[in-house]
Amino acid sequence: xxxxxxxxxxxxxxxxxxxxxxxxxxxxxxxxxxxxxxxxxxxxxxxxxxxxxxxxxxxxxxxxxxxxxxxxxxxxxxxxxxxxxxxxxxxxxxxxxxxxxxxxxxxxxxxxxxxxxxxxxxxxxxxxxxxxxxxxxxxxxxxxxxxxxxxxxxxxxxxxxxxxxxxxxxxxxxxxxxxxxxxxxxxxxxxxxxxxxxxxxxxxxxxxxxxxxxxxxxxxxxxxxxxxxxxxxxxxxxxxxxxxxxxxxxxxxxxxxxxxxxxxxxxxxxxxxxxxxxxxxxxxxxxxxxxxxxxxxxxxxxxxxxxxxxxxxxxxxxxxxxxxxxxxxxxxxxxxxxxxxxxxxxxxxxxxxxxxxxxxxxxxxxxxxxxxxxxxxxxxxxxxxxxxxxxxxxxxxxxxxxxxxxxxxxxxxxxxxxxxxxxxxxxxxxxxxxxxxxxxxxxxxxxxxxxxxxxxxxxxxxxxxxxxxxxxxxxxxxxxxxxx
Amino acid sequence: xxxxxxxxxxxxxxxxxxxxxxxxxxxxxxxxxxxxxxxxxxxxxxxxxxxxxxxxxxxxxxxxxxxxxxxxxxxxxxxxxxxxxxxxxxxxxxxxxxxxxx
Numbered sequence: 001x002x003x004x005x006x007x008x009x010x011x012x013x014x015x016x017x018x019x020x021x022x023x024x025x026x027x028x029x030x031x032x033x034x035x036x037x038x039x040x041x042x043x044x045x046x047x048x049x050x051x052x053x054x055x056x057x058x059x060x061x062x063x064x065x066x067x068x069x070x071x072x073x074x075x076x077x078x079x080x081x082x083x084x085x086x087x088x089x090x091x092x093x094x095x096x097x098x099x100x101x102x103x104x105x106x107x108x109x110x111x112x113x114x115x116x117x118x119x120x121x122x123x124x125x126x127x128x129x130x131x132x133x134x135x136x137x138x139x140x141x142x143x144x145x146x147x148x149x150x151x152x153x154x155x156x157x158x159x160x161x162x163x164x165x166x167x168x169x170x171x172x173x174x175x176x177x178x179x180x181x182x183x184x185x186x187x188x189x190x191x192x193x194x195x196x197x198x199x200x201x202x203x204x205x206x207x208x209x210x211x212x213x214x215x216x217x218x219x220x221x222x223x224x225x226x227x228x229x230x231x232x233x234x235x236x237x238x239x240x241x242x243x244x245x246x247x248x249x250x251x252x253x254x255x256x257x258x259x260x261x262x263x264x265x266x267x268x269x270x271x272x273x274x275x276x277x278x279x280x281x282x283x284x285x286x287x288x289x290x291x292x293x294x295x296x297x298x299x300x301x302x303x304x305x306x307x308x309x310x311x312x313x314x315x316x317x318x319x320x321x322x323x324x325x326x327x328x329x330x331x332x333x334x335x336x337x338x339x340x341x342x343x344x345x346x347x348x349x350x351x352x353x354x355x356x357x358x359x360x361x362x363x364x365x366x367x368x369x370x371x372x373x374x375x376x377x378x379x380x381x382x383x384x385x386x387x388x389x390x391x392x393x394x395x396x397x398x399x400x401x402x403x404x405x406x407x408x409x410x411x412x413x414x415x416x417x418x419x420x421x422x423x424x425x426x427x428x429x430x431x432x433x434x435x436x437x438x439x440x441x442x443x444x445x446x447x448x449x450x451x452x453x454x455x456x457x458x459x460x461x462x463x464x465x466x467x468x469x470x471x472x473x474x475x476x477x478x479x480x481x482x483x484x
Numbered sequence: 485x486x487x488x489x490x491x492x493x494x495x496x497x498x499x500x501x502x503x504x505x506x507x508x509x510x511x512x513x514x515x516x517x518x519x520x521x522x523x524x525x526x527x528x529x530x531x532x533x534x535x536x537x538x539x540x541x542x543x544x545x546x547x548x549x550x551x552x553x554x555x556x557x558x559x560x561x562x563x564x565x566x567x568x569x570x571x572x573x574x575x576x577x578x579x580x581x582x583x584x585x586x
Contacts, residue, residue: 001490001492001503005492005503005560008560008561009544009545009560012544012561012562013544013545152490155490156490159503159505159558161582161585162582162584163545163579163581164544164545164546165544165545166579166581173584183586186586187586190584190586191584194584196584220584222584222585222586245583245584247583247584247585247586249585249586269583271583271584271585273585273586275585281585281586282585282586285582285583285585287582287583288583313582313585314580314582341489341490
C-alpha cells in the first residue's frame, strides 16, 4: 500500500476534476500526478535522500508529497518559522535533501513546480523501504523528535476513515493548518481520495479565513482551537452560509468557544478530532450529532461529552492503563494507549516505541466513559504532583474557562519546598474585563477543592502558544517564576 | 492462497486490481472472472480465460466482502470480472460514513 496508489485511484476515478486550489486555476488529479512524476525526476537527478518542504501551504505541497513518494524518499515538512539554529540542525539530518523553501536554501515552490513541469516524468514509483513522511514534532517540552510515518500507516488511515469518491463536485475544503502539522499532511490525502477540492490559507487570519470561506464557497474546514477563538473574537460579520462541516483538533478546545460556535452556526456540523502525529492524524472523532445531542441534553453524562474526543475510528483500539500497565475500568483516568495499522509509534534513530502487543503510549492521560467516549486530560508530563496528589492542569483550566471573565487559562506546577509543587495560573481576561484574582480563586475552590485551587493567579494579555495552538507550559512556568 | 493485509492482487483475466483489507487465517481462493487472482509482485503471474458467467464487474474504490468468511478487499482498479471466494460472489460493503476530521 503506497501513497501513489491513492493518486492512481483518483486519476482513474475523477482525473479531470479540480482537487487542488482555486476553481479557476487549480490542479486535477491527472495534473497532480504528472507534476509529481516530474518532481520525482528532479529529486532522483539530484540524488536526494528526502524532499524537505519548508514553505507555506500551496499547490507545491501536494506535488512535493507525491514527488517524494514516486522518488522513493520521505517528504519532510518543516516549520518555516523555526530559528536559524534549529533549522540548520534539522537540515543537517537530511544532508542530500531537495529543499523547497522561500529563504534561498533550495528551490522556491514556484521554481519547484516549473522544474517539475519541465522534467521527464518518472514512470513508476521507486521500490524502496523509505518512509512516506517524517514530521518533527513541535517539541513543546524537549528537542524535536522525528516521527516516521510509513506508506502503510497513512494509507491505512485514509482507507479506514474516508470513502473513495464520495464527495459531490461542489464540495471544497479550506486548510489553514501548516504543512508541518500532521493534519496538513493527512488532509491532502483524505480530500484527494474522497474527491474534495482543497483550498489552502498560507497564513491564518480570521478576516481572511471568513472571506475565503465565502469567496470559494467552502463546505468543509479544519482549524485548531485558537483559530476558532480568534474568528469569534474578531467580532466581524461571521456569516458562513456555505460551510457544512468544521473539524477542530490539535489542542484542548475551551468549552465556551465551542458552545458559542454551535449556537452561532446552527447549520454547521462540528467534528472534534483527537490524534497525534504518531498515529497518522485522527484516532477518535466526536461527530456533529454527538455535539448537538450533548449541547441539548439535560443529562450531565451526555452533556459532558461535548468536551470529549468522541469514539475511536474503525481500526483503532484504545486502552486506558494505570501506572503498573494494567487496564483500568471506564470512568478511571489513566494513560491512553492505542493500536491500529495507522499507528506508527516509530521515531528516527530510535525505532519503534510500541509495546509487545503493538500498543503505542500516547503520553496523554485520559479516561473512557461507560459508552466509550474518550476524555483527554492532557499530557502525562504536564501532570502536577502536589503533596503526593496527581493533578491534571486541564481539570482546573476547564473550571477557570467557564468563568465569564476568563478567555484563556493555564495552570502549572511551581516548585515548592513544602508541597513539592504548588499550583499557579495565568489567566487571560476576556476583552473589557479585569477579574480579581482572589475572586477567581474562590470560583475554583467552589467547583473543586482547596488542594486544586491555584495559590496564585496572574493576569496576562495572552498565553504563549505555538502557531498551531499548543500551549507552551514551560514558558508559562518561566513567566510565573520570573514574576513570583 | 493466504493473503496478507495490504497485499495487492491482480486479475488474470482483466484489469481488476484489489488491495486486501481483511483476510481470515485460512487458505482461500479469491477469483476474478473465474480465474484465481495473482500476487501483483509475482513476476511469474499467469493469464487465463474469463468465465462469461462471471462478468458482473467491479467498481473502483468500493469494498467487497464475503459475508461468511471475513474477506474484505478494496477495488483499486475496476474490471469486468466477478470477484468471488470459493465460487461465491463478493458483495459491495455498505459504508458507514465518518465525518471529515481533517
